[in-house]
Amino acid sequence: MSNAAEKSVFEQLGGEPAMAAAVEVFYRRVLSDEHISHFFEDVDMERQAAKQKAFLTMVTGGPVHYSGRDMRAGHAHLVRRGLDDSHFDAVAGHLKGTLEELGVPAPLVAKVLAIAESARADVLNR
Numbered sequence: 001m002s003n004a005a006e007k008s009v010f011e012q013l014g015g016e017p018a019m020a021a022a023v024e025v026f027y028r029r030v031l032s033d034e035h036i037s038h039f040f041e042d043v044d045m046e047r048q049a050a051k052q053k054a055f056l057t058m059v060t061g062g063p064v065h066y067s068g069r070d071m072r073a074g075h076a077h078l079v080r081r082g083l084d085d086s087h088f089d090a091v092a093g094h095l096k097g098t099l100e101e102l103g104v105p106a107p108l109v110a111k112v113l114a115i116a117e118s119a120r121a122d123v124l125n126r
């Protein structure tokens, strides 16, 4: 694994410690955005932190593996509450902003966003 191109984006970002920093920034951004923060109101804090970490680890190809069915099931109740493309776009935007704030190189940011984008249909249950 000496070739960086063979590493997952998760590893290229710096693995676990980088994820911890990213979770903090991402969490702050999402919860301070009134367009999407209401979806997180009834979610308990501990579970929320784990969710954010799972989110970032998953979209960067780290050691968390949810199937498409899990992503569908995990967001189905949110879709019933109106979750749509505008909310997905907002979360993707915060993901981008988080990585940029942490100084992640643009090509790597683009890779992460492409991975996140690939989950859109499942997250929105369509």
Ligand code: HEM
Binding pocket: 036, 039, 040, 043, 047, 051, 054, 055, 058, 059, 066, 074, 075, 078, 083, 087, 088, 089, 091, 115, 116, 117, 119, 120, 123
């Ligand atoms: C690439 C896009 C996304 C990924 C990879 C992702 C990932 C995840 C994961 C791994 C979970 C935990 C599932 C479980 O075990 O229950 C989860 C739950 C959740 N997601 Fe997402 N998510 C995405 C998009 C979104 C969006 C756009 C929103 C809302 C704006 C959102 C809001 C939530 C909430 C509120 C929960 C917790 C639900 C609950 O506990 O009741 N997610 N997400």
